[in-house]
Amino acid sequence: MLERFYPDIYIDNIFLLPLDEFKKRGIKALVFDIDNTVAPYDMAEADEEMIDFFKFLKKQGYRLCLLSNNNKKRVEKFNEKLETLAIYRAGKPGVKKLENAIFDMGVTKKQTALVGDQVFTDMYCAHKAGVLAVLTKPICNRDQWMTKVKRGLERKVIKAYLRRMAK
Numbered sequence: 653m654l655e656r657f658y659p660d661i662y663i664d665n666i667f668l669l670p671l672d673e674f675k676k677r678g679i680k681a682l683v684f685d686i687d688n689t690v691a692p693y694d695m696a697e698a699d700e701e702m703i704d705f706f707k708f709l710k711k712q713g714y715r716l717c718l719l720s721n722n723n724k725k726r727v728e729k730f731n732e733k734l735e736t737l738a739i740y741r742a743g744k745p746g747v748k749k750l751e752n753a754i755f756d757m758g759v760t761k762k763q764t765a766l767v768g769d770q771v772f773t774d775m776y777c778a779h780k781a782g783v784l785a786v787l788t789k790p791i792c793n794r795d796q797w798m799t800k801v802k803r804g805l806e807r808k809v810i811k812a813y814l815r816r817m818a819k
Contacts, residue, residue, distance in 0.1 A: 745774075768786075
């Protein structure tokens with residue numbers, strides 16, 4: 653039952669994305685959550701490191717998308733310098749807007765990875781949609797109040813996942 657919340661790949665941060673493995677799997681599109689995956693939830697704009705990283709990923713041939721449950725103002729402001737497909741009020745773990753993003757990027761579900769920091773929204777959404785689920789550790793301990801409520805349960809799910817992987 654917990655498997656629906658488990659990642660396919662678990663990494664410390666987005667800079668450690670296994671790009672060689674992605675290429676072997678045929679991944680052509682990367683869909684990123686913003687808050688505590690790409691940047692702290694209270695960072696309004698992408699910093700130079702993130703801008704450079706997104707440029708690098710684009711040069712590697714990846715199609716990119718930001719998919720956030722946050723509001724339009726937050727997502728558009730953060731995306732100004734990244735200049736990528738950006739979707740706000742995504743309704744994760746619902747899959748409709750993720751499926752729209754996949755269509756807009758011109759790829760298939762099998763060619764897509766969703767990268768996020770939450771098991772109940774990002775990983776569950778990825779599995780429901782049939783895309784590769786990549787979990788990152790949260791960038792920082794600062795979270796919106798609703799996310800803070802879920803973090804304790806998330807830690808239990810991640811511990812169960814890690815125990816399973818150790819077998």
